[in-house]
Amino acid sequence: MIFFFxxxxxxxQNYVKLNTFNTxxxxxxxxxxxxxxxxxxxLWITTDNGISRFDGKYFQNFSVRxxxxxxEVLQVxxxxxxxxxxxxFKQLPAYFDEVSNKFITINSNEILNEISKSLLRTTITADxxxxxxxxxxxxxxxxxxxxxxxxVYSHEFIIAKQQLVLHTEGGLLKDNSYCxxxxxxxGKKKLDSILFKTALKMQNYMVDNNNLFLFSSGxxxxxxxxxxxxxxxxxxxxINLFSNNTLQKFTNGKxxxxxxxxxxxxxxxxxxxLQQKIDIGLATNCAYVDKYENLWIGTLDKGLIFYxxxxxxxxxxxxxxINNNFLSIATSASGEVTAGNYYGEILQLKNKLISKKTIENxxxxxxxRKIIYAKNKTVAIHDMGYxxxxxxxxxxxxxxxxxxxxxxxxxxxDSLIMxxxxxxxxxxxxxxxxxxxxxxxxxxxxxSLVKAGxxxxxxxxxxxxxxxxxxxxxxxxxxxxxxxxxxxxxxxxAADGTLWASTASGKLLxxxxxxxxxxxxxxxxxxxxxxxxxxxxxxxxxxxxSGISIIDYCIKPSGATYSIKNLSKNDGLSSNNINDFxxxxxxxxxxxxxxxxxIPANYRNKxxxxxxxxxxxxxxxxxxxxxxxxxxxxxxxxxxxxxxxxELSGHxxxxxxxxxxxxxxxxxxxxxxxxxxxxxxxxxxxxARDVNNHISTQNLKIHFYIKTPFYKxxxxxxxxxxxxxxxxxxxxxxxxxxxxxxxxxxxLALEQQRSNITADLHDDIGATLSSLQLNxxxxxxxxxxxxxxxxxxxxxxxxxxxxxxxxIGDIIWSMKPGKDEFMTISSRxxxxxxxxxxxxNINYKVQIDAVINKKLIDIxxxxxxxxxxxxxxxxxxxxxxxxxxxxxxxxxxxxIYLNIIDNGVGFEVCKAAGxxxxxxxxxxxxxxxxxxxxxxxxxxxxxxxxxxLVP
Numbered sequence: 001m002i003f004f005f006x007x008x009x010x011x012x013q014n015y016v017k018l019n020t021f022n023t024x025x026x027x028x029x030x031x032x033x034x035x036x037x038x039x040x041x042x043l044w045i046t047t048d049n050g051i052s053r054f055d056g057k058y059f060q061n062f063s064v065r066x067x068x069x070x071x072e073v074l075q076v077x078x079x080x081x082x083x084x085x086x087x088x089f090k091q092l093p094a095y096f097d098e099v100s101n102k103f104i105t106i107n108s109n110e111i112l113n114e115i116s117k118s119l120l121r122t123t124i125t126a127d128x129x130x131x132x133x134x135x136x137x138x139x140x141x142x143x144x145x146x147x148x149x150x151x152v153y154s155h156e157f158i159i160a161k162q163q164l165v166l167h168t169e170g171g172l173l174k175d176n177s178y179c180x181x182x183x184x185x186x187g188k189k190k191l192d193s194i195l196f197k198t199a200l201k202m203q204n205y206m207v208d209n210n211n212l213f214l215f216s217s218g219x220x221x222x223x224x225x226x227x228x229x230x231x232x233x234x235x236x237x238x239i240n241l242f243s244n245n246t247l248q249k250f251t252n253g254k255x256x257x258x259x260x261x262x263x264x265x266x267x268x269x270x271x272x273x274l275q276q277k278i279d280i281g282l283a284t285n286c287a288y289v290d291k292y293e294n295l296w297i298g299t300l301d302k303g304l305i306f307y308x309x310x311x312x313x314x315x316x317x318x319x320x321x322i323n324n325n326f327l328s329i330a331t332s333a334s335g336e337v338t339a340g341n342y343y344g345e346i347l348q349l350k351n352k353l354i355s356k357k358t359i360e361n362x363x364x365x366x367x368x369r370k371i372i373y374a375k376n377k378t379v380a381i382h383d384m385g386y387x388x389x390x391x392x393x394x395x396x397x398x399x400x401x402x403x404x405x406x407x408x409x410x411x412x413x414d415s416l417i418m419x420x421x422x423x424x425x426x427x428x429x430x431x432x433x434x435x436x437x438x439x440x441x442x443x444x445x446x447x448s449l450v451k452a453g454x455x456x457x458x459x460x461x462x463x464x465x466x467x468x469x470x471x472x473x474x475x476x477x478x479x480x481x482x483x484x485x486x487x488x489x490x491x492x493x494a495a496d497g498t499l500w501a502s503t504a505s506g507k508l509l510x511x512x513x514x515x516x517x518x519x520x521x522x523x524x525x526x527x528x529x530x531x532x533x534x535x536x537x538x539x540x541x542x543x544x545x546s547g548i549s550i551i552d553y554c555i556k557p558s559g560a561t562y563s564i565k566n567l568s569k570n571d572g573l574s575s576n577n578i579n580d581f582x583x584x585x586x587x588x589x590x591x592x593x594x595x596x597x598x599i600p601a602n603y604r605n606k607x608x609x610x611x612x613x614x615x616x617x618x619x620x621x622x623x624x625x626x627x628x629x630x631x632x633x634x635x636x637x638x639x640x641x642x643x644x645x646x647e648l649s650g651h652x653x654x655x656x657x658x659x660x661x662x663x664x665x666x667x668x669x670x671x672x673x674x675x676x677x678x679x680x681x682x683x684x685x686x687x688a689r690d691v692n693n694h695i696s697t698q699n700l701k702i703h704f705y706i707k708t709p710f711y712k713x714x715x716x717x718x719x720x721x722x723x724x725x726x727x728x729x730x731x732x733x734x735x736x737x738x739x740x741x742x743x744x745x746x747x748l749a750l751e752q753q754r755s756n757i758t759a760d761l762h763d764d765i766g767a768t769l770s771s772l773q774l775n776x777x778x779x780x781x782x783x784x785x786x787x788x789x790x791x792x793x794x795x796x797x798x799x800x801x802x803x804x805x806x807x808i809g810d811i812i813w814s815m816k817p818g819k820d821e822f823m824t825i826s827s828r829x830x831x832x833x834x835x836x837x838x839x840x841n842i843n844y845k846v847q848i849d850a851v852i853n854k855k856l857i858d859i860x861x862x863x864x865x866x867x868x869x870x871x872x873x874x875x876x877x878x879x880x881x882x883x884x885x886x887x888x889x890x891x892x893x894x895x896i897y898l899n900i901i902d903n904g905v906g907f908e909v910c911k912a913a914g915x916x917x918x919x920x921x922x923x924x925x926x927x928x929x930x931x932x933x934x935x936x937x938x939x940x941x942x943x944x945x946x947x948x949l950v951p
Contacts, residue, residue, distance in 0.1 A: 015276055015295050015307040016314065016572050019650065022303030026059030028052055032298030034075045035288035037252075039082035040613055041646035043288075043296065045304060046073035051086060053615075054304075055644035057652050058671050060615060062096075067103035069094050075121070080128025083144060087122045093132050095144055099625045101616055111149040112139045125156050126210050127163075155207045162186060162229070166212060168205060178202070180214065182224065192232040194224060208250045209269070219244050221257075223272065239272055241265060247286060256287040264297060280305060294649055308649055310572030311603065315349065316595035322347050322356050324574075326591035330371035331584035332378075339591050340368020340380060346390065347596075357390040366393075370409040372417055374430040379417060381409040386419075388433065398423045399437050410449050412456070412469065420445025420458055425467065425474075438472060448490040450499075457499055459488045464501060466514065477514050492533035492540065498555060500540055502530040508542075508551075510560050518560035520551070525564045525693045534581035534588065536601055541588060543578030547571075548590065550603065565605040565692045570650035573597050608651045610688035611698045616642035628702055634679060634709040641673045641702070645688035653693070658685045679708040752860070772797055772804070824853040825862055826889075829869050833887060836870075836877050842902075847888040855891060855949055864923040865889070865898060865947065872900040872943050875916045880904025880941060891949060896929075898945040906935045920945070 022030050029049035036044050043054040050063035051073045063071050069091035076086050084096040086103065092112060094105040106112060115136040125131050129147070131140045137151040155166040169181040178201045182194040200216035207213070212224040221239035243259035250256075254275070255267040262284045266276040276295075283300035290296065295307035315337075316324055322345050329339040337349040344366030346357040359366050359380055370381040380387045383406055385395040396404045396419065404421040409428075412418050418438075419426040425438035425445060449458035456467045463486075464477045479486060487504040494500065499511035506522030508530075520526060527544035534541040540551040547568035554561050568576050575594035582589045586601040617624050618640035619632065645652035655668040659675070660683050675684075686700040710716050779793040826848040837844045856862055869887065876885050882904030890897045917933065920943065924931040929947035 014309065015278060016310050016312070017280075017305065017307050018569055018572065019306040020303055021054075021059075021306070025303075026052070026061070027303055028059075028061045028063070030299070030301050030303040032285055032300075032304055033073065034286050035296050035298055035304075036076045036078050036084070037288070037290045037648075038078055038084055041291075041611070041648065042613075042644070043290065043648055044076045044084055045298065046076045046086065048072045051076065054648070055613070055646045055652065056648040056650050058644065060642075060644075062103060066101070067094065067105065069103075069105050074119075077122050077124055077130060079124060079130040079141070081143065083130070085122065085130045085141070087120050087132065090117065090119055092116045093120070093122075093130075093139075093141070095130075095141075099627070101623070101626060106141070106144075106146070109139060109146045109149055111137050111151065112146065115139070115151075123206065126207065131156075155205060155212065164191070164226075166207070168202070182212065184226075191229060194234060196236065198222075204248060206248060206250070208255075213248070213255075215241075215245060215248055217244070219259075221245070221248075237272060239267065242274075242277065249286060249288065251287075251289045252291050252293070254289040256289065258284050258287055262299075264295075266295070278307065290648055292649065296648075306649075308570075308572070311600055312572030313598040314572070314574045314595055315347075315354075315598070316574060317347065317354060324595045325593045326579060326596060328368050328370050328580045329582045329589050329591035329596065330373060331582045331589060332373045335584055336373075337582070337584075337589055337596070338371045338373075338378060339589075339596055340371055340382075342367050344368065344382070346371070346380060359387050359390065360393045369406055372409060372411045374411060374417065375414050377430055379428075379430065381406055381417075381419065386428065388430075394433065396421065396426055396428070396435050398426075407445055408448055410451055410456070412451055418449060418451075418456060418467075420447075420449045425449075425458070438467075447488070450491045450493045452493040452497075452499065457491055457493065459491065459501075464488055464491075477511075479516070483509070483516070489530055490533050492535040494535035494540070495537070496555060498535075500533055500535060502533060502542070508540075510555075512555070517555070520560075520562060520564075524562075525549075525566070527566070531578060532580050534583060536583055536588070539601070541581055543581055543590060545577050547573060547576045548578055548599070550605075567599070567603070567605070568650075568691065570691075571605070605692055606651075607692075607694055608647050608649075608690045609698070610645045610647045610652050610690055610696050612655060612686045612688040612696065612700045613644045613646055614641060614686075614700060614702065615644050616640075628700075630702070630704045632704060632706045634707045634712075637677045637679070637706050639673075639675050639677055639704065641675075641684070643668070643671050643673065643686060643700075645671075645696075647688075647690065651690045651692075653689045653691045656687050656689055656695075659683070677704055677706055679706045679712060681705055772801065825856060825866065826850070826853055828866055829887065829889070832866075832870055833873055836873050837885065840877055842876065842880075842882050842885050844885040844887065847886065847890075849889060849891050852889060852891050852896065856896070861896075861927055861947065861949075864927055865896070868898065868920050868923050868945055869900070871916050871920050876900065876902045876904065876941075879907075882940065894949045896947045896949055898947065900943040901940070903940040906937045906939045906941055908937065909933055909935055 021027055027045065027047065029047035031048045033046045038044060045052045045054060048071070050061050050068060050071045053060045053062070062068060068086065068088060070088035072089040073086050074089055076084060078084055086094050092105050092107050094103040097104050112132070115134055118134050118136055120132045120134050123131050125140060129140050129142045131138060133153060135153050137149070138153060139146050139149045141147065156163060165185050167183045167185070169183060178198045180196055180198055180202055184191045184193065198216060200218045200220065202214045203217045204215045205212065210226070214222045214224070219241040221241055223237040223239065225235040225237070227233040227235060241257050241259065242265055243263045245257045245259050247258035248255065250269060253269045255269050255272070257265040257267065259265065262280040262282045264278045264280065264284060264287045265274060266289065267274055280297060282302050284297055285300055286298040288296045293309055297305040297307070299305065323341050323343050326339040326341050329337065331337050338346060340346045342365065344359040344361055346359065346368060348355045348357060359368065359382060366382045366384065368380055368382050372379045372381065377388050378390065380390065384403070385393050385406065387393050396406060398404050404423045404426060407420045407422065409417055409419045415429060415431045417428040417430060419428055423437065426435050427438060428435045445458050445460060447459045449456060454469050456469060458465050458467060462476065463479065466475045466477055489502045489504060492500045497512060501509045501511065503509065506526055506528060508520040508526060509516050510518040527542060527546045527549050529545040530542050531545070532543040538553060540553065542549040542551065547566055550565045550567070552563050567573055573590070573592065574597045575592035577593040578590050579593065580591040583601065588599045588601050590597045590599060614626050617626050619636050620638050643655045645655055655671065656665045657668055657673060658665045662685055682704040684702045684704070688696040775793050775797045779790050779797065782790045782793065829848065830846050833844060833846050873887065876882060880902045882902035885902040888899045921931045924945050924947065927947045929945055932944045933941065935941035
């Protein structure tokens with residue numbers, strides 16, 4: 001059974017539905033009231049949940065948090081100064097402040113406060129100002145301030161540079177017709193009136209371009225043109241609205257009429273000729289034509305619908321007729337179009353009639369891989385075999401009688417089709433309908449094959465192969481080492497002898513005479529997941545999952561030069577998923593997952609000059625006013641910038657930015673840039689790029705000056721350098737002075753030591769030597785006279801010499817301390833105690849802290865402690881008659897405690913005389929120490945000396 005009906009593709013300058021936007025894409029609500037375009041190209045969409053600003057890619061929503069009087073925004077308009085005004089439900093008017101990026105409500109006018117208690121309406125006056133009005137009065141704004149306010153409902157317009165006011169008076173006549181009386185005044189003076197009858201009551205009055213428009217409750221409208229005042233002349237034009245209208249709006253040279261049940265009529269603003277009728281089948285609230293003549297329709301509950309004028313045409317049918325997900329397409333020499341889908345269904349378009357064919361299902365879902373016209377036959381190649389003229393399926397068998405699973409096919413000549421399968425190449429004779437396997441080492445044909453003169457190229461598991469149709473031999477085409485791992489997707493052969501091969505890595509390789517002559521990398525703007533390639537003249541058409549890419553190229557000895565342009569749903573494609581191409585005359589047919597698209601072969605993309613816009617600024621996470629210059633504190637360096645590339649038809653790709661250097665541009669993912677700037681001067685340059693990688697010529701420059709903190713300023717570091725230099729100089733000078741002082745003190749100490757040694761030598765050793773000299777002289781005189789006396793004198797000389805040797809030894813020891821155990825002060829004292837007390841009957845103990853050997857390094861102190869101890873030990877041995885004695889030296893809190901204790905006969909301290917105790921007291925005083933003696937008859941003696949430890 002054959003199904004057919006007349007299809008209605010969308011032609012050249014007609015509107016084509018391209019997209020629908022709703023809350024899933026970012027709208028605050030699907031209930032849309034009104035639409036307007038501002039001077040920067042943004043589209044403003046009012047809803048019952050706020051207002052949204054749309055740049056073609058991103059929605060930025062505003063609500064009461066951003067200053068709206070209410071979230072139910074009924075109307076939006078733009079005055080001659082570009083200010084965006086909103087009218088919310090029973091609220092005061094508000095306008096958008098671009099600097100602060102929020103809405104500001106007008107609340108300083110008494111009449112406005114009064115009339116806003118009822119529902120307001122808005123319009124733009126003849127001189128471009130915003131007017132808010134209802135039956136209670138009118139308020140007009142200029143430069144955001146009210147310039148007129150009254151309690152009269154009227155319409156203003158200008159004729160011959162004179163501002164006039166029009167009042168309407170209507171009533172029902174006896175014959176039940178309506179009489180409309182238009183009274184025209186200037187100031188308080190009535191100029192004239194217009195009286196005419198209408199079949200229906202007027203429901204709306206609008207002034208546009210100094211003309212008055214009246215719209216009835218039915219399908220009629222009127223335009224009254226005032227030609228002159230003296231004499232008073234006017235002209236009435238009738239407008240056939242084609243359906244009962246509900247809403248009207250003037251936009252960019254168009255009069256948009258919204259009818260019931262989603263019917264939209266677009267008239268030329270001047271000629272009132274109908275340009276387009278669109279029946280979207282949905283409840284519609286508004287229609288708006290932007291400056292590029294794109295049509296935007298706001299619906300009651302289905303969001304925003306986008307229509308555009310395109311040179312493309314679409315062929316779609318009802319889903320209950322045929323599934324529009326087409327996998328293959330072909331055109332005959334007579335212009336017949338045939339397309340196959342994934343379900344064994346074939347759509348056939350012939351002489352504007354569409355019919356559907358169904359291929360027999362042979363046990364599984366039938367994918368129509370290729371459709372080939374061979375003479376008077378239409379061959380549908382599918383997974384399980386083929387069908388001729390939509391007849392029964394014929395299986396293709398291998399030499400072993402096994403069924404071959406078909407992948408692709410191409411026409412070699414009128415009687416031969418070459419088929420690629422999992423079993424290799426198979427020839428199908430279209431005359432005899434017999435198939436035979438080609439012997440080529442059993443290579444599986446994985447994806448694509450194309451005819452190239454007397455040869456054919458195909459993709460096998462290992463790569464690219466060339467098959468000679470005359471010799472029936474296959475040849476593997478190796479790649480160079482750098483590309484040996486490339487996997488191929490699909491092929492196309494051009495008339496100039498170039499072979500084009502797409503790879504899985506996203507490249508497009510160009511072969512000439514089986515050698516790669518050029519490569520188009522992915523970074524050049526190549527699409528991902530290329531499904532099909534078509535070569536036509538000097539153009540290559542790439543079908544992918546993201547639309548169509550058109551490559552215009554030129555082959556030169558040095559390689560290929562090329563440019564890439566992209567098409568998508570925004571350009572009229574029925575889908576972005578392209579599965580196959582076919583060429584007929586100068587038309588490209590594209591099989592997509594949602595119908596068929598016809599594209600002129602000479603299609604030229606529009607060049608979109610997209611200006612980048614700064615729409616929001618945050619500094620340290622706080623919202624600030626937008627500007628092109630910022631002077632900030634040193635800690636205000638965390639910057640968030642929000643941008644827009646305004647292009648309503650959806651051709652904006654991304655924002656690029658550079659910091660302080662225009663030679664290095666970065667791609668911005670999304671529309672928000674978060675950055676931390678350095679202190680000082682910073683310039684951020686911003687530009688927009690469209691889907692065809694065209695860079696905008698208009699750049700945005702934002703200057704930031706961030707104060708440098710004092711600890712990073714040059715003056716600070718200069719001061720610090722001077723200060724540190726001064727510190728270093730002071731330190732070195734002080735160190736030098738300290739060294740000099742130390743050397744001086746050492747020299748002084750040395751001199752003191754010398755003085756002490758000199759005094760010791762003079763006092764002790766000198767006196768002893770003098771005594772020795774004297775005794776020696778006396779002994780010399782007596783040696784021959786009195787032998788006994790001489791012997792006594794010699795014994796005295798011997799004792800004096802021994803004492804002298806001890807004293808000299810002590811002085812030498814005190815000046816030459818060493819690490820040797822026998823050179824320590826404790827060993828010196830112990831040895832002396834052993835020598836003196838060991839020969840007596842006194843039981844003695846010597847207790848000396850070992851730490852004194854390390855801490856006591858002063859020569860003078862060492863010597864005097866030894867002399868004091870020796871003096872005390874000698875006194876104990878000579879005079880105490882003691883049986884026990886204790887010598888102890890301790891170091892406590894940098895003080896040396898020297899105690900000599902015995903249990904001898906003692907003595908009266910006050911009556912004590914002799915050189916020993918006097919020497920001890922003198923030496924303790926020299927060391928800045930203290931001397932104390934405790935003794936009594938028969939109670940022993942305690943000598944206590946405390947000396948400060950000199951390091």
